[in-house]
Amino acid sequence: MFAAIKRHCQQILGGMPANRLLALDALRGLTITAMILVNNPGSWSYVYGPLRHAQWHGWTVTDLIFPFFIVIVGMSLQLSLQRQPRLANAEILKQALLRSAKLYGLGLFLVLFYYNFRDPNYSYVEQKIMTIRTLGVLQRIALVYLCTVVIALYCGTRGRVVAILALCGVYLAAMWWWPYYTEQGVRFAGMFEFGNSFAAWLDHTVLGAAHVYYRSATPFAFDPEGLWSTLPAIANCVSGLLIAQWLQTERNLVQKTRGLLLFGVVAVWLAELWHFVLPINKSLWTPSFVALSTGYCALALAACIFLCDMKKYRLWAAPFVVFGANAILFFMLAGVAARLLGMLSVGNSALQSWLFSAVYQPLFGDYNGSLAFALSFLALSYLLMHWCYRRGYVFKV
Structure with missing residues (x-):
């Protein structure tokens, strides 16, 4: 199994240009992955503190996700103009x-x-x-x-x-x-x-x-x-x-x-x-x-450069490259899927609520079940996004 995962990651990275800075692609993918993770818990009543936004003043890790993406937009703009x-x-x-x-x-x-x-x-x-x-x-x-x-x-x-x-x-x-x-x-x-x-x-x-x-x-x-x-x-x-x-x-x-x-x-x-x-x-x-x-984004980018481009620890970044290559499409499809889970019904309950209460909560408990639902959402999303990646389909606006 681990050998298959390694080959899978090598195939993804093997298709990238040799002179491309992998760190930025990895950071973009990490950011959009974190955004989808925190947006899709099994239940909003059971979310671990770091996966919530700060109530008002102060911050959590979740609060950094959106500004990270905006800083990355600026970096990508500068590189594309050149x-x-x-x-x-x-x-x-x-x-x-x-x-x-x-x-x-x-x-x-x-x-x-x-x-x-x-x-x-x-x-x-x-x-x-x-x-x-x-x-x-x-x-x-x-x-x-x-x-x-x-x-x-x-x-x-x-x-x-x-x-x-x-x-x-x-x-x-x-x-x-x-x-x-x-x-x-x-x-x-x-x-x-x-x-x-x-x-x-x-x-x-x-x-x-x-x-x-x-x-x-x-x-x-x-x-x-x-x-x-x-x-x-x-x-x-x-x-x-x-x-x-x-x-x-x-x-x-x-x-x-x-x-x-x-x-x-x-x-x-x-x-x-x-x-x-x-x-x-x-x-x-x-x-x-x-x-x-912006400071934490610079630190995160430095960490990614150190791991990916200096130490050549690259395999871990492969799934995030897939997500980051189609970040807007990923965000859109995740948004549509989340809304469908709330619109479709099982009995008198929304499909998402039914899945959480009937499957994830009994198996994993309240908070772990809510997190497991979000991770399952990501795993299924990866199958679709990888299918797009393999066929070279990139949604551009």
Whole structure:
């Protein structure tokens, strides 16, 4: 069995270009795998602490997954701009705009892909169309990607550093000092509370309470992928540009890895110190969260380079290469499958609830059963994604 697994992994890695940096592919695959794992427990009532998001201020490992992916988007963008034939900026922007529109549309599709067949009074128009959530994970990636392309095309290294500082600075200026008011005329400023911040007020005012994730938050409904918090998320992506620039320098691999380690340690250390005055918060995407997540992403990339490209311990990365090669398709198919598990019924229960209570919970218990369900979901997903990988099918937007 182990010999067969080894051959399987060798076949995957054998098809990759010899000069390709395996570490980035492995990190991308690890990130999307972790995202699907935490999004698909057997039961949301039984999830181990590290696989949950922080309730508000602070962070867990799960909170790092999305910003990791955004930093990787920035790294991939920088590398692709260098590899492809030089195009006019207008043509690159046109392609970026089209790609962003497709990503945004896919995000809306996932929002709308649900119907509650068990409720005879369910109204799709009222409960989905009229209350559609306009922002989300793919929608944020779309907006961040488009803005980062503009910065990548028109800013050099110093300009990119200035852009990061400006994005975080403008974000903080409004969060700290811009006054905002409730419908009753109560004035606030400088708040970082659940449902009470400039970012929450902006989402509530512009998007509307019916079109955000936290609809019942008070005094303002808001979205964790909201409008104002997109600014520091762009800073994450621009940081990815700079990390990729570092990898493209003439330094040897050891020097590059040491540089990533140094940057990662300093960024995490500064973020944790900053937390005392500016809380690390994913839902608000505070600049301290930007520093923390970018720092840990640099450390994770350094670890992958050390294992894959320096020590040549490569076999472990093969499954993640499969997942990472088709990250958007993987995310979409996992989202559709998860929704189908909630839509299809066995008796009066959703198929997912029935599988958990009838199979996984009796066999493995509450928490282990919920985790086992998520791992089974990944294993079945791998069969499909590997089938796509073998046939060279890559879903591009």
